[in-house]
Amino acid sequence: MVYFLYIIIVIAFLDTFSQLPIIAPFAQSLGASSLLIGVIVGIYSLTNMGGNILAGQWIDKFGRKKILVIGLLFVSVCLLGYTFVTTPLQLLLIRFIHGIGGGLLVPAAFALLGDKSRSTNRGKTMAFSGACVGISAIIGPAFGALMTNFFGIDWVFYSISGLFALTALIITFVLTENYTMKLEENKFDFSQIVKLLRLPALINAYIGAFSLMLTLGILAYMLPLKIAAAGQGVAFSGMLLSTFGIVAIIFFLLPTNQIFDQVKREKTVIAGMIFVTIALTILSLFELIVVLFIAMFFYGIGFACIFPSVTALVIDHSNKNERGRAFGLFYAFFSLGVVVGSFIVGALNLAPNQGLLLGAIIMISLAMLIKSRIKIIDTYQ
Template sequence: MKQFIFIIVLISFIDMFAQLPIMSPFAKELGATPALIGLAVGMYSFTNMFGNILAGYWIDKHGSKKVLLAGFFLTGLIILLYTVVFTPWQLIAVRFLHGLFSGFLVPAAFTVIANRGKEGKQGKSMAVSGVAVGISAIIGPAFGGIIASKYGVNWVFISIAIVMLVIFILSAFVIPDTTKQITRKIEPPVKTLVALLKNPMLSISFSGAFSLMFAQGVLAYMLPLQVDSLQFGTQYSGILLSTFGITAIIIFALPTNRLFDRYQHQNTMMAGMSVIGIALIFLSMSTTLSFLFICMVIYGTGFAFLFPSISAMLVKHTDLETRGKAFGLFYAFFSLGVVIGSSLTGILAVSFATGFSIAACILFANTLWTFLYFRSKAGVTESME
């Protein structure tokens, strides 16, 4: 069961990562202008946010299994539509639907993981699931690029769609249905979402998700420009990104994953944000290839501490009736961070050094805010005693 859930998370993220190297060239082949290419690429993340939020509500109402099955089935069918698009606007329409329905997958998958996790072991559980995310980040782009170059871009979509539909069938038999454990009284969606946002611990988790993916969006946009400006080979952009992913996977998979339950989640969260911020500052000053690799190892270490911490914090402060919506919001903030991080640096037309510095400041500011919150909370507790 654990291995199958690992595969579910892996496939859910490969769907996103495999399209990264092929979507812009695909849109260009259809005759899209630069503006339409940007719209086509960004549309997925934009509608993915709404899919995450809708999924969260339906998970708590109908159970994570049903939403997961719907996500795999609908996403598999929508991906097949890429093979019959002939204009940029048709592509944008498919991207709209793809982002919306694939938004069901990740909140549902992580809700399944969270509901099956043992009390007090949420950090380790989320760290292990982070291995799947890291592996998909490494093999997804390579898979998309290799299949597209050898067999054509349509076979990327066909192969992913087939895998999605196979996982849909297997999930129907393997994933247990936990709907019975959920109280049927469901509050109005907007009211519940507002209540979740007002929860201080969940707000800290959401802000951590946004900060992490804001930095990720800046990194994805700026690192290739930096590598190009330093006149290194373009292949090093992918190798550097893989370095951070491999570093994170090693920390997730080794006994170091016990640290996420040994220390308070907010402490490992602040450590992770600080380490990523330091890595970004170093990146802004990097002029040699060896130092870039060192920076990405540092970045991967920070990512490995931050991701499980904010996920486990969410699990700890939710229950079966609210966890789905909480994960939906959580991954909506993920998508929002990527969209704002990459688009803001593009709109401002800043240098890679400035872009990395902006992202670092966001992380340091969030670290400071989190530290001050828990310090004031501790002060209130002491005064009451």
């Protein structure tokens, strides 16, 4: 059953990653301004935050399976809506609605996985889940770019919509619910959210999640535009974005995954943030194709260090009856990172190289913040 959950995670992230190389150019082709492109890219993640927080409460109230199926079906319908878009404002609206539904999926899947993980190998379990995200990061951008080139952008949405609907149907008959809510947890209590927002270890997890997706939001916006300005097609953007996923998967599946249960989680997060900073700096300074691939190699290592560590922190510091809320908040910070990243570079009307360099500066600053907080964690424990 755990392996089935891994497959679900691959599919859940496929929606987001398949759109990375196509949304900014799609918005641009509809006549959107630089600022509006940033809003269009980021609005999904903004409403995704709301979906994450709602999902966290519902997952702990109604169960993981129900919310997962509802989210898959909701997103399936939303994806079909993209095929009717003809103006930037219509694209903005469908991204707004899509984000709400998308916010239900990932927290439910990871709450299920967290329930089944053992305390002795949570880092390794999350590394395997990271490999699933990496697989999506490989397949998604390449699929979205190639499908757009050969069949048109509508077929990206048709195909992913069908996949989500089929997955919801399979889950309905195959997956068993492994969580039962206690009666005293039937009512929403805001203090439960406050508690999860105040735990020092979870704060570091939230910062790590925010920083990781902030850079991905900047990449989703700036890298395709940089490649297009250099005269390359959308397929090349997809190849670059897929590269970091390949590297991350290798890192997750090799014996290197043992470090996630042997090294303090915050330390691997900081190491990953340094690698991401190096990658963004290289991307901002160079145009040579070989160098761009090297940069994405470093980004892949950074992703591989950050993702399992921050997700394992959430499991470590939440019990089963609050894990849905913990992951809901966690992925809300994921979404917030994409919102902030894409909005800042769009609002400042930055050139691609400037936007990528800004991402590097923000990332290293947040890495220093987590490092300064490690002493707080040690004191708290």
